[in-house]
Amino acid sequence: MLTRNAAPPSSPCPLVSFDFHCQMSDRLLFPHNLNYGLDRGRRKHESLRLRAGFWESIKSGFLKNNTTQVIETPSAPQEEEEPLPQEFVLTEKTEPNGAVEQIIFSSGGDVDVYDLQALCDKVGWPRRPLSKLAAALKNSYMVATLHSIKKSPGSEGSDQKKLIGMARATSDHAFNATIWDVLVDPSYQGQGLGKALVEMLIRALLQRDIGNITLFADSQVVEFYQNLGFEPDPEGIKGVGNLEPQHHANPIMLLFW
Amino acid sequence: MDFVFGGCVQQAQQAYPSRCMELRWVSSRRKRIIDKEKRALLPKKPLIPPALVPIYVSTIPSHVNPEELKDLYSASNHSCHRFPSYVDSEGAVRVEPVDIHKLSVALSHSSVVVSVFCKPTDVLCATETWSSSSASSSAPLEDLIKPRKTLGLGDLFQKLLPVTPSNGQLVGFGRAVSDFGLTASIYDIMVIPSLRGMGIGRIIVKRIVRMLASSDINDISAVCSENERLFFKACGFGDDILGSTTMIYSRNASTHHQGNQIVIRAGRKLLLAPPHREAP
Numbered sequence: 001m002l003t004r005n006a007a008p009p010s011s012p013c014p015l016v017s018f019d020f021h022c023q024m025s026d027r028l029l030f031p032h033n034l035n036y037g038l039d040r041g042r043r044k045h046e047s048l049r050l051r052a053g054f055w056e057s058i059k060s061g062f063l064k065n066n067t068t069q070v071i072e073t074p075s076a077p078q079e080e081e082e083p084l085p086q087e088f089v090l091t092e093k094t095e096p097n098g099a100v101e102q103i104i105f106s107s108g109g110d111v112d113v114y115d116l117q118a119l120c121d122k123v124g125w126p127r128r129p130l131s132k133l134a135a136a137l138k139n140s141y142m143v144a145t146l147h148s149i150k151k152s153p154g155s156e157g158s159d160q161k162k163l164i165g166m167a168r169a170t171s172d173h174a175f176n177a178t179i180w181d182v183l184v185d186p187s188y189q190g191q192g193l194g195k196a197l198v199e200m201l202i203r204a205l206l207q208r209d210i211g212n213i214t215l216f217a218d219s220q221v222v223e224f225y226q227n228l229g230f231e232p233d234p235e236g237i238k239g240v241g242n243l244e245p246q247h248h249a250n251p252i253m254l255l256f257w
Numbered sequence: 258m259d260f261v262f263g264g265c266v267q268q269a270q271q272a273y274p275s276r277c278m279e280l281r282w283v284s285s286r287r288k289r290i291i292d293k294e295k296r297a298l299l300p301k302k303p304l305i306p307p308a309l310v311p312i313y314v315s316t317i318p319s320h321v322n323p324e325e326l327k328d329l330y331s332a333s334n335h336s337c338h339r340f341p342s343y344v345d346s347e348g349a350v351r352v353e354p355v356d357i358h359k360l361s362v363a364l365s366h367s368s369v370v371v372s373v374f375c376k377p378t379d380v381l382c383a384t385e386t387w388s389s390s391s392a393s394s395s396a397p398l399e400d401l402i403k404p405r406k407t408l409g410l411g412d413l414f415q416k417l418l419p420v421t422p423s424n425g426q427l428v429g430f431g432r433a434v435s436d437f438g439l440t441a442s443i444y445d446i447m448v449i450p451s452l453r454g455m456g457i458g459r460i461i462v463k464r465i466v467r468m469l470a471s472s473d474i475n476d477i478s479a480v481c482s483e484n485e486r487l488f489f490k491a492c493g494f495g496d497d498i499l500g501s502t503t504m505i506y507s508r509n510a511s512t513h514h515q516g517n518q519i520v521i522r523a524g525r526k527l528l529l530a531p532p533h534r535e536a537p
Contacts (some may be wrong), residue, residue: 035517051331057501093371094422117519128439131438132438132439132473133438133439134438135436135437135438136436136437136438136439136440137436137438138436138438139436139437139438140436141437142449170434170435170436170440171434172362172363172366172367172432172434172444173336173363173365173366174337174359174360174362174363174366174435175338175359175363175444176337176363176442176444178434178440178442178478180297180439180440181468181469190338199531199532202506202530202531203414203519203530203531203533205457206521206528206530207519207530209359209521210338211338211521211522211523211524211526211528212337212338212339212505212523213505213506214339214442214480214503214504214506215436216499216501216502216503216504216505217501217502217504218500218501218502219500219501219502222441222502222504225504226504228508228531229506229508229529229531230504230505230506230507231504231505231506231507232502233502233504234481234505234507235340236341236483237339237480237481237482237483237503237505238331238476238480238481238486238496239478239479239480239481239501240479240480240481240486240489240490240495240496240502241476241477241479241495241499242466242475242476242477242478242479242493242494242495249308
């Protein structure tokens, strides 16, 4: 199907840049001033409909021979949907007072932006505009989160749910992905939670046959990612950036302990 | 909209209402400058006037035909994989052809797609000049300057028509993926070999940067190999993003492979996925 603005008006091949849209054809060919009698008008309308159909068949026949096809909605990519959100219990711990703390991994991307902002403050990251955070989360390929749920003994419905970790990845859904913003609450660090987050992301990406997984690591965490299977500057491949210092800096560094 | 894209692309099209398409001219004068050192060694020849080539720069994704794009990947010897596997054909080392289905998916989920078109006749002239100049620099001048043949009315008409995506050949391409909040990454910048050195690649990168800037994304990264780094530096990209190290996942299956783990092939790497974890 042709889009309306696909070709500029000065295109040499008039049929290819035909601005006809299926639903428009009636309107364009139907005469505006109906001064005819009803019968004549109806006949005219029918003949006009026939003519529209005629042009449609000519156009579609021509388009089949046309080598430059616009990208139509491919049927195949609809089978490959967004990664199915998973949620499962990563660890479960029973405290001496009987309370149970569960750490839930979720890839549904259901993150409260305010919680995330608070978590970023806890790890000491500079503040970023909330709207940008929200947009980034919405448009990421996958957002993995860790929540801690504390169930107090005896009382029902007084579970404390807290966001304690997050990692996200952007991707073109086919070849490349970049992991950004890996962070874990300082009081929960050192337990392998960050490792779990990143591993889950990698696993989900590789399952989708996305082979180029990249990230930009701060010097303190290079070793951490090396242990996860990342190689720094392999074969001389490096990242370059178009970064300008701004007063609300967007750090690409990944802080992790 | 007639076509279906990922949500981020639709957002892109709402972000800047004017769909950008423009006609530009690139000159091969830059190529002459690069060759100056070589020329100094050769006997003096009268200067060949630089060729002015009209190009059509489009940012509309539907202008890109996946088949043409696949050919451009092959012509530029560019691979979608970071570590491509090489196919030795006719003595030349070439990357494996790109999977067209995956390419369509990647295109539909790219936030910015820039394509450059050129008239096929101009491409042919450029290819002949490029292959003749790279073959032997001491070729007689008469071979390099094409004799003007008498132009018929049809040829004249062809020359006067502006280049458009429908009558032009895809000669340059670039895309970027963004989350429209904080970050963006540029991938797959390419120009066919015969039209390199004329500033087309730079136009593509500048256009991508401009489009992302209009969505208020100013932190753009590009991961590139050694030979591409000079190009990006010339486009204004600095080294080492905020002092960070670029790291790429490359855990090999051969060394750690166990039984029923997920292993995928990405170019010449066989990547092993980490095991699934769940509380007992």
